[in-house]
Amino acid sequence: MKDIRLVIGNKNYSSWSLCPWLLLKMFDVDFEEIQIALYQDNTAEKLGPYSPSLKVPVLLHKDTNVWDSLAICEYISENILGGAGWPASPKRKANARSVSAEVHSEFPTLKVEWPMNCKASYKLTPSEELEKEIARIDAIWSCCRRRFGENGNYLYGRFSIADCMFAPIAISFESYRAELCGDANTYMQTLLDNPFVQKWITLGRREKEPLSIAYASTA
Ligand SMILES: N[C@@H](CCC(=O)N[C@@H](CS)C(=O)NCC(=O)O)C(=O)O
Numbered sequence: 001m002k003d004i005r006l007v008i009g010n011k012n013y014s015s016w017s018l019c020p021w022l023l024l025k026m027f028d029v030d031f032e033e034i035q036i037a038l039y040q041d042n043t044a045e046k047l048g049p050y051s052p053s054l055k056v057p058v059l060l061h062k063d064t065n066v067w068d069s070l071a072i073c074e075y076i077s078e079n080i081l082g083g084a085g086w087p088a089s090p091k092r093k094a095n096a097r098s099v100s101a102e103v104h105s106e107f108p109t110l111k112v113e114w115p116m117n118c119k120a121s122y123k124l125t126p127s128e129e130l131e132k133e134i135a136r137i138d139a140i141w142s143c144c145r146r147r148f149g150e151n152g153n154y155l156y157g158r159f160s161i162a163d164c165m166f167a168p169i170a171i172s173f174e175s176y177r178a179e180l181c182g183d184a185n186t187y188m189q190t191l192l193d194n195p196f197v198q199k200w201i202t203l204g205r206r207e208k209e210p211l212s213i214a215y216a217s218t219a
Helices: 016-027 043-047 070-080 092-104 109-113 128-151 161-178 182-193 195-206
Strands: 004-008 031-036 058-061 064-067
Touching: 004 128, 016 070, 016 128, 016 161, 016 195, 058 070, 058 182, 064 070, 070 092, 092 128, 092 161, 109 128, 128 161, 128 182, 161 195, 182 195
Parallel strands: 004 031
Antiparallel strands: 004 058, 058 064
């Protein structure tokens, strides 16, 4: 058994699972993946031993377990990557933490109207509320790239946890054809071209389990 284990859900649908998975992959951390199919009759029984919230993702590291995607990314950065998960400068780190927390706590319409589904590929016209959320994400991406992106193609130049938090959104934006401004669109493409995001999408598309009737209709 490996020291670091990550419990994730279906790659096709589990947007939060992608965030820490991508961080571990990008920093070449050796870990074991434990995949549990969500919304099956036995899902709670399988998650119970790992996850007090009965949700994924969960990180198991030696005798510690951490649940909730952003807490896991913070833990990985602090305890496994020596802090390298965030940009080094305090100003950029504060900004990166703010936008990552915003993904975590905001955008309720996006999460319901355009849930990540790696198999989906069609235009889905956003509601007025969703348009406002897309505009906010467009503004975050454009502004970060302009202010902080000089040393690379990611949000703060070099890859960081902020990119992990936005990767599932990039997948949804591509699936449902979000209309973005130039800089934001280029950043979305950077995320989609990331080899590990590509791998996640490919593996997600191969999965067979539907989540529920509602999700299954878009799969
Ligand atoms: N805020 C949590 C959300 C976790 C979450 O909702 N996970 C979903 C999969 S992406 C899940 O486990 N759903 C199972 C359920 O709701 O029963 C995080 O960031 O980890």
